[in-house]
Structure formats: C-alpha cells, structure tokens
Amino acid sequence: MxxxxxxxxxxxxxxxxxxxxxxxxxxxxxxxxxxxxxxxxxxxxxxxxxxxxxxxxxxxxxxxxxxxxxxxxxxxxxxxxxxxxxxxxxxxxxxxxxxxxxxxxxxxxxxxxxxxxxxxxxxxxxxxxxxxxxxxxxxxxxxxxxxxxxxxxxxxxxxxxxxxxxxxxxxxxxxxxxxxxxxxxxxxxxxxxxxxxxxxxxxxxxxxxxxxxxxxxxxxxxxxxxxxxxxxxxxxxxxxxGSELPSPETAESTVQETVMLRLDDVSLVEGERAVLDAISFAIHKGEVLGIAGVEGNGQTELVEVIMGLAHATSGTITLDGEDITAYTTRARREAGIGYVPEDRHRHGLLLDAPLWENRILGHQTRRPSARGPWIDRAGARQDTERIVEQYDVRTPSIDTNARALSGGNQQKLIVGREMSGDPVLLIASHPTRGVDVGAQAAIWDHIREARRAGLAVLVISADLDELIGLSDTIEVILRGRLVGTFDPATVTPAELGAAMTGGHD
Ligand SMILES: Nc1ncnc2c1ncn2[C@@H]1O[C@H](COP(=O)(O)OP(=O)(O)O)[C@@H](O)[C@H]1O
Ligand SMILES: [Mg+2]
The missing domain is CATH 3.40.50.300 (P-loop containing nucleotide triphosphate hydrolases)
Known part of the structure; x- marks a missing residue:
C-alpha cells in the first residue's frame, strides 16, 4: 500500500x-x-x-x-x-x-x-x-x-x-x-x-x-x-x-458632578522640548478617564507630574478643590491619590521583601501601616491578610517574597494596597500589562468597583479594548498634547489608532 x-x-x-x-x-x-x-x-x-x-x-x-x-x-x-x-x-x-x-x-x-x-x-x-x-x-x-x-x-x-x-x-x-x-x-x-x-x-x-x-x-x-x-x-x-470567565457588567454611568482632579494648562518642558504641552482635563467623582496613545507620547510624564515625581513647568493641578501643584509625592498620596505604577518591578514592589512589607511601601506614614511616627507591623500584617483575601492574591502566605508571585498576583496586591486608605483618585498605568487573563478580569472588576465607589480613576493603557471597556471618556495623547476626546460607547479601535498616529483631525 x-x-x-x-x-x-x-x-x-x-x-x-x-x-x-x-x-x-x-x-x-x-x-x-x-x-x-x-x-x-x-x-x-x-x-x-x-x-x-x-x-x-x-x-x-x-x-x-x-x-x-x-x-x-x-x-x-x-x-x-x-x-x-x-x-x-x-x-x-x-x-x-x-x-x-x-x-x-x-x-x-x-x-x-x-x-x-x-x-x-x-x-x-x-x-x-x-x-x-x-x-x-x-x-x-x-x-x-x-x-x-x-x-x-x-x-x-x-x-x-x-x-x-x-x-x-x-x-x-x-x-x-x-x-x-x-x-x-x-x-x-x-x-x-x-x-x-x-x-x-x-x-x-x-x-x-x-x-x-x-x-x-x-x-x-x-x-x-x-x-x-x-x-x-x-x-x-x-x-x-480553564474556567468560566466573569461576564462583562453592564456599564451604567456613575459619573457625578464634583470634579476630583483638574489639570489646567499643565506643561512640562525638558531642555527645549515640551514633553507635555498645555494639558487640561477634569475627572469627576465616579468617572474613569482613559488615556490612549502610542507609547512615548507623554503618558509617563503625565502620570509623573500628577504624582509629583516630576514638577510641571507651568499650569496647575487641583485635587478635590485643593491646589496640589507644589506638593511632594508623599503629600499627594496623603491627600488621597492611589497609584498603580507602570513598572511594578521598579516602582511598585520590593521584590525581595515579603508581601506584608510591600503593604507598607508608599504608605509608611498612614494607618494601618503606621501608628503616629511608628511603623505598625501588626497593623500592616493584618491589612495584608485582608488584601490577599479580598483581592484574591494567590500566595502561600503574607511572608512570601513578592518575587515568588506571578505578575497577575503581584498586580492584584498593588491594586489592593493602593485602594486602601480611602483614596479619592486612583491612577492606574497599564494595569493589566503582562498579567494573565484571569487576573486581568479581576483587576478590571476592581477598577469598576472603584468607579462605583465614587473615586475618580485615570487609566493609561496601550490596550485599546481595555480602555474602551473601562472608560467613561477617552482622551488621545500625541507628542505631549491631547488631540481628541472620544466616547468609548461609539469609538472603534481603528478610530483611536488613527488619532494616536496623527491621522485624525
Ligand atoms: N529560560 C528560562 N528559565 C526559567 N524559566 C523559564 C525560562 N523560559 C521560560 N520560563 C518559564 O516557563 C514558563 C513558560 O514561559 P513562556 O514559554 O515564556 O510562556 P509564554 O510565552 O506563553 O508567556 C513560565 O513559567 C516562564 O517563567
Ligand atoms: Mg511569550
């Protein structure tokens, strides 16, 4: 044959x-x-x-x-x-x-x-x-x-x-x-x-x-x-x-009248170049503002000036009615900003420290990780247990080093930490980059929860589906300027892509 x-x-x-x-x-x-x-x-x-x-x-x-x-x-x-x-x-x-x-x-x-x-x-x-x-x-x-x-x-x-x-x-x-x-x-x-x-x-x-x-x-x-x-x-x-996915929730608007974060004409000049050029926007209570852009168009710097990691060359930043333009990063955090950074390994976590010590990072002046001028170990440990439970962080224990966790679980820990202490504004930079599909769905749920709870949320992402799925409003950033405002209910990824590359006017 x-x-x-x-x-x-x-x-x-x-x-x-x-x-x-x-x-x-x-x-x-x-x-x-x-x-x-x-x-x-x-x-x-x-x-x-x-x-x-x-x-x-x-x-x-x-x-x-x-x-x-x-x-x-x-x-x-x-x-x-x-x-x-x-x-x-x-x-x-x-x-x-x-x-x-x-x-x-x-x-x-x-x-x-x-x-x-x-x-x-x-x-x-x-x-x-x-x-x-x-x-x-x-x-x-x-x-x-x-x-x-x-x-x-x-x-x-x-x-x-x-x-x-x-x-x-x-x-x-x-x-x-x-x-x-x-x-x-x-x-x-x-x-x-x-x-x-x-x-x-x-x-x-x-x-x-x-x-x-x-x-x-x-x-x-x-x-x-x-x-x-x-x-x-x-x-x-x-x-x-390998299991049923949670279904996407129906997005009812939770946007309230109060403005939580306002940027007026914020510019950042480095050398000769304006890396941020007259940026103005407002985020209300219960609103998710998404920023879309090709990487390197000012997204990183925008977050840095809001967090006080860089200082705006001109313009003002107002949080809940308070001018925070001259505040330090710590003062901004104390005023109610939660921050999920772009690079969780460099800025979000101490990889060789246990989870409970990571709970303290950036929160060393506030309850429950501090009591008066002192670090409160017991308070931090107890609250880490709560985050692990509530945010479904898969870990053998709170004494495990952060490095041993998968990217998705590290990110859930950071989101849990940044949501504690009653923030009024949550900044999430590429919140699901490099995390698995299960953790991604969980993180999206937590962002929606923050929105329902009345926080203002700023999401920066390169994943256009993520921005469309989460945001109440999308702004496109190109060469340090906001070049277009889009309604996620009607915009397509192709339209956003065109705006991101300057093909839109
Ligand atoms: N050179 C390596 N040394 C040790 N572990 C590795 C190496 N390459 C991949 N892995 C591990 O193997 C697993 C599969 O990784 P990978 O093949 O990169 O997956 P994917 O491309 O689907 O994301 C992961 O747990 C990863 O950490
Ligand atoms: Mg791969």
Missing part, C-alpha cells in the same frame, strides 16, 4: 514536547501539527509556554522530551542555524537589530554567503519587499525606524535567509490597529505564496481574523485545537483560562 501525499500532509509535527527549567515545567506533552501554506495561531495566556515551544522549534532551546518532525523526518536542532537550514525562521518579541547600520546592512549581516554583499544582495532585498508588500527603504539607518518598520525588517531578514516557515512571537503586541492590518496583509501574501506562519497572540479577535488553525496552550501543554471558522472568542478564552 502506498500512501498518497495529500495537501493536508503535515509540514511540521511537534510530538510530545517537554521542557523543564529549574522549578518550572515550561512545556509538557505538547502536540502541534502545522499544515503547509497556513497561518497557525498559537494562543494561551502569559506563561502558558508558547515562547518556550517556539524557541524549541527554532533551535534556541533543546527539548527534554518529544520529537520535531519536518516533512516526515525527525530533526534535532542544535542551534537556530539547524532550523534555518530546513527553512524555519523566527521573529522574536524583542527585535535584534543594529541601530547604527542601514536596513540593507542589517538584512545582509550574517548572511553574506547567501546573496553576497553588493548589488545582488540589494536586488534580493528589494525583490522580497516588493513581492510581499513590505514597505522598507534599504538605505535608512535602523535608528530612524519606528517599531512597525523594525518588525517588517525582521520578517524580511528571515525571508532573506530562505525561511518557508516563519514564527512570529506576539508580533501585534507592539502595533496600533492600522499597523496590524498592514502586517496581516503581508502575512496573507506570504501564505498565498506557500509560506507557513506560526502566529502567537493572546488577542482572540486577531487570531480569528488571520488564522487557518488554532492551537490553545494552558499551563505548559496543548489543551485544544480549534477551527477559526466555527470557534467563538468565548470558547477560546475559556480554553485558555
């Missing part, structure tokens, strides 16, 4: 892959089958083991168990060059380009033997860009490029090396909606020419829009395969999280 090769014969099979790191099972019993000429999505929450599996397929990591079968043959990849040799390439989450070289030089670097360095290399590069619709100028320095162009270059680099299978690890995490559309156009062109793509994401809309097959991972293993033609977002999300 001779088996007829059908179009569905697998291109790559990962069979029973396992990978352990000290104290962590990153992958176990992983099975994935990739058909030729398809976009195969690999979805799963943070820490599910997606990147580890892809690094194994690309020869960066060696598996402890299992087999990699390419075109019916068992392969052992000792390094990425073994994977490249059979046509597998990978674009990592963090790009690896030399800023001080041109686009073409970056592409050719390390692959001189393939297409030379002169006119032939240039022709190959230009042809590849034209064929798959990649908009790239070969002669500009990479330091001039934005994130989306850097990503295009990384993909062309992999194609230049002859890849037929391209692994893209969370490629859309750094893109605005318009850039995602452009990337998807490129991916469709690649697929049409017979390439296979492994697309990693946890954004289910994107996965359903682009993929032919879906594999879901949870806790290091594959828990399901789905057909995007019939799968729903909810089914996929439940496979990812």
């Amino acid at each position: 001779v088996a007829t090769q059908t179009a569905a014969a697998p291109l790559i099979e990962l069979r029973g892959i396992g990978k352990r790191f000290p104290g962590v099972v990153a992958n176990h019993d992983v099975d994935v089958t990739i058909r030729p000429g398809t976009v195969h999505a690999l979805v799963g929450e943070n820490g599910a083991g997606k990147s580890t599996l892809m690094k194994i397929l690309y020869g960066v990591q060696r598996p402890d168990d299992g087999a990699i079968v390419v075109d019916g043959t068992d392969k052992v990849f000792r390094s990425p060059s073994d994977a490249i040799a059979v046509g597998i390439g990978m674009v990592f989450q963090h790009f690896m380009l030399a800023d001080n070289l041109t686009v073409l030089e970056n592409c050719v670097l390390g692959a001189e033997k393939l297409h030379g360095i002169g006119g032939r290399a240039r022709r190959t590069f230009v042809d590849l860009c034209a064929r798959f619709g990649f908009d790239l100028d070969p002669d500009v320095l990479v330091e001039e490029l934005g994130v989306a162009a850097r990503q295009r270059l990384e993909i062309v680099k992999v194609l230049y090396r002859g890849a037929k299978v391209i692994i893209l690890d969370e490629p859309t995490a750094v893109l605005v909606p318009q850039e995602v559309d452009a990337l998807f156009d490129n991916l469709r062109d690649l697929r049409a020419s017979g390439h296979s793509l492994l697309f990693i994401s946890h954004k289910l809309d994107e996965v359903l829009a682009i993929s032919d097959d879906i594999t879901v991972m949870r806790r290091g293993t594959t828990v399901g395969h789905a057909d995007p033609a019939t799968a729903t977002k909810r089914q996929l999300a439940e496979l990812m999280v």
Whole structure:
C-alpha cells in the first residue's frame, strides 16, 4: 500500500514536547501539527509556554522530551542555524537589530554567503519587499525606524535567509490597529505564496481574523485545537483560562458632578522640548478617564507630574478643590491619590521583601501601616491578610517574597494596597500589562468597583479594548498634547489608532 501525499500532509509535527527549567515545567506533552501554506495561531495566556515551544522549534532551546518532525523526518536542532537550514525562521518579541547600520546592512549581516554583499544582495532585498508588500527603504539607518518598520525588517531578514516557515512571537503586541492590518496583509501574501506562519497572540479577535488553525496552550501543554471558522472568542478564552470567565457588567454611568482632579494648562518642558504641552482635563467623582496613545507620547510624564515625581513647568493641578501643584509625592498620596505604577518591578514592589512589607511601601506614614511616627507591623500584617483575601492574591502566605508571585498576583496586591486608605483618585498605568487573563478580569472588576465607589480613576493603557471597556471618556495623547476626546460607547479601535498616529483631525 502506498500512501498518497495529500495537501493536508503535515509540514511540521511537534510530538510530545517537554521542557523543564529549574522549578518550572515550561512545556509538557505538547502536540502541534502545522499544515503547509497556513497561518497557525498559537494562543494561551502569559506563561502558558508558547515562547518556550517556539524557541524549541527554532533551535534556541533543546527539548527534554518529544520529537520535531519536518516533512516526515525527525530533526534535532542544535542551534537556530539547524532550523534555518530546513527553512524555519523566527521573529522574536524583542527585535535584534543594529541601530547604527542601514536596513540593507542589517538584512545582509550574517548572511553574506547567501546573496553576497553588493548589488545582488540589494536586488534580493528589494525583490522580497516588493513581492510581499513590505514597505522598507534599504538605505535608512535602523535608528530612524519606528517599531512597525523594525518588525517588517525582521520578517524580511528571515525571508532573506530562505525561511518557508516563519514564527512570529506576539508580533501585534507592539502595533496600533492600522499597523496590524498592514502586517496581516503581508502575512496573507506570504501564505498565498506557500509560506507557513506560526502566529502567537493572546488577542482572540486577531487570531480569528488571520488564522487557518488554532492551537490553545494552558499551563505548559496543548489543551485544544480549534477551527477559526466555527470557534467563538468565548470558547477560546475559556480554553485558555480553564474556567468560566466573569461576564462583562453592564456599564451604567456613575459619573457625578464634583470634579476630583483638574489639570489646567499643565506643561512640562525638558531642555527645549515640551514633553507635555498645555494639558487640561477634569475627572469627576465616579468617572474613569482613559488615556490612549502610542507609547512615548507623554503618558509617563503625565502620570509623573500628577504624582509629583516630576514638577510641571507651568499650569496647575487641583485635587478635590485643593491646589496640589507644589506638593511632594508623599503629600499627594496623603491627600488621597492611589497609584498603580507602570513598572511594578521598579516602582511598585520590593521584590525581595515579603508581601506584608510591600503593604507598607508608599504608605509608611498612614494607618494601618503606621501608628503616629511608628511603623505598625501588626497593623500592616493584618491589612495584608485582608488584601490577599479580598483581592484574591494567590500566595502561600503574607511572608512570601513578592518575587515568588506571578505578575497577575503581584498586580492584584498593588491594586489592593493602593485602594486602601480611602483614596479619592486612583491612577492606574497599564494595569493589566503582562498579567494573565484571569487576573486581568479581576483587576478590571476592581477598577469598576472603584468607579462605583465614587473615586475618580485615570487609566493609561496601550490596550485599546481595555480602555474602551473601562472608560467613561477617552482622551488621545500625541507628542505631549491631547488631540481628541472620544466616547468609548461609539469609538472603534481603528478610530483611536488613527488619532494616536496623527491621522485624525
Ligand atoms: N529560560 C528560562 N528559565 C526559567 N524559566 C523559564 C525560562 N523560559 C521560560 N520560563 C518559564 O516557563 C514558563 C513558560 O514561559 P513562556 O514559554 O515564556 O510562556 P509564554 O510565552 O506563553 O508567556 C513560565 O513559567 C516562564 O517563567
Ligand atoms: Mg511569550
């Protein structure tokens, strides 16, 4: 009997892959089958083991168990060059380009033997860009490029090396909606020419829009395969999280008349440049104001001037009727600001201190972590127990060091701490970045609770779905200025994306 090769014969099979790191099972019993000429999505929450599996397929990591079968043959990849040799390439989450070289030089670097360095290399590069619709100028320095162009270059680099299978690890995490559309156009062109793509994401809309097959991972293993033609977002999300998700609450307005936070003409000039330029807005009691923007457009500085970590060059900041422009950070906290910082590892937590000591951080002058001038250990410990309970922080005990907790649990602890002491304003910077889906839902619930309790809430986020889901009003920041006010009930991510990149007027 001779088996007829059908179009569905697998291109790559990962069979029973396992990978352990000290104290962590990153992958176990992983099975994935990739058909030729398809976009195969690999979805799963943070820490599910997606990147580890892809690094194994690309020869960066060696598996402890299992087999990699390419075109019916068992392969052992000792390094990425073994994977490249059979046509597998990978674009990592963090790009690896030399800023001080041109686009073409970056592409050719390390692959001189393939297409030379002169006119032939240039022709190959230009042809590849034209064929798959990649908009790239070969002669500009990479330091001039934005994130989306850097990503295009990384993909062309992999194609230049002859890849037929391209692994893209969370490629859309750094893109605005318009850039995602452009990337998807490129991916469709690649697929049409017979390439296979492994697309990693946890954004289910994107996965359903682009993929032919879906594999879901949870806790290091594959828990399901789905057909995007019939799968729903909810089914996929439940496979990812492994339990029922809380349903989104119906958003009734809780906005009251009293203004809690007001910024009037606030500017921050650094050197010659206004990083914040005449910012004015008000947040009322019970209102969530969302700030959307491409990272680096003044969001960080805006939070810093409100928190007193930087001092406004001009303008005034008023909290609950009180001019706090000249206050120290501590005085602002005492006046009722809770603050969930952008980088929880650098500013939100002492990773090598136990949870109960982290409860005191930033709250060392107030009850229950202080009694008069003294730190109140017992008070802090007791209140940490309350936060762990109320905010569902999964930890062996309050004496566990913060470092041992997952990102989601660290963030729940911070939110719990910042909500204590009756704040009137909560500032949450990227509150769910890098946390798992379950913790994300919990944090959203806590923000909605704060809103219902009458706090004013300022949310800064790069996740437009998050802003639309949480906010009563959305402001877009671009080059230090507020450039548009949007109603989350009617605005689309594409409209926000246009405003964020200056395409809106
Ligand atoms: N080099 C490593 N050393 C130790 N642990 C690791 C390493 N790489 C990944 N892990 C752990 O393996 C698990 C899976 O991680 P990863 O594959 O990055 O997941 P994902 O990409 O789905 O977020 C996580 O618990 C992570 O901390
Ligand atoms: Mg990953």
